[in-house]
Amino acid sequence: MTRPEGEVVRAAGCVLWRHSPHDGRLEICLVHRPKYDDWSHPKGKLKRAETPLAGALREVEEETGHRCSPGARLPTVRYLAQGRRKEVDYWAAEATGGHFAPNSEVDRILWLSPTAAHNRLTHPRDQQLVDALLNLLHAA
Template sequence: MTSPQKPVRAAGCVLWRRAPTEDGLEIALVHRPKYDDWSHPKGKLKRGENALAGAVREVAEETGMDCRPGAPLPTSYYDANGRPKQVRYWAAEALAGAFTPSTEVDRLEWLPPAEARTRLTQERDRPLVDALLAALHLA
């Protein structure tokens, strides 16, 4: 009998900043050329790494932003390359920083929540926008 595979552990943030828009905020989405997709900044955890620390590290690596993590958001579970994957998310306010394109992430866009929801490639990422708004008491 085979045991189920341990899930790949990953973490990320729904990164937001205050903006002079109707919603009062914008959400950062990253474009990954390898997958040609738009997603929230996230990535695999290093061995023994705490999920929140990994989420903050991934935001810095993918967006160049320092952030202040806030409320935990729903965890995503899905299969990636035939393996189960678990991604823990937090709301995080962008504090400072500058985006530098890389081979992993070539574009960063700040969008109002409704546009961010539409731009996200994966359906499973869209409820995180609503969860962020609820966590910030804007929903």
């Protein structure tokens, strides 16, 4: 599907988190996309007539194999991707179960401490989402 020039590409995703099964500490899931050789949060383009939250939950499950319970909305991220404006809506989401299997979009996932996730993320805009999640969870 081609988009008219100047139209914003809409996408959605989640900052997926859990309590470690080993020590109960907070862990954040990052995905590795071989096409871009980057580490990011699970996200993807919305399908026609799909709501951002539904798209975010679908993308998390497709990319990580994990189901999740959505929480608070996180900041919307806006940037240029291949010369086109992109807008990604994000939610905090707690993992509720599932199992990762490599696929064509994501070949690896990592569950990392917030500090390690912050350092592993490729783009500063994704690092800001870790900060937003921590602020949200500490306020709760």
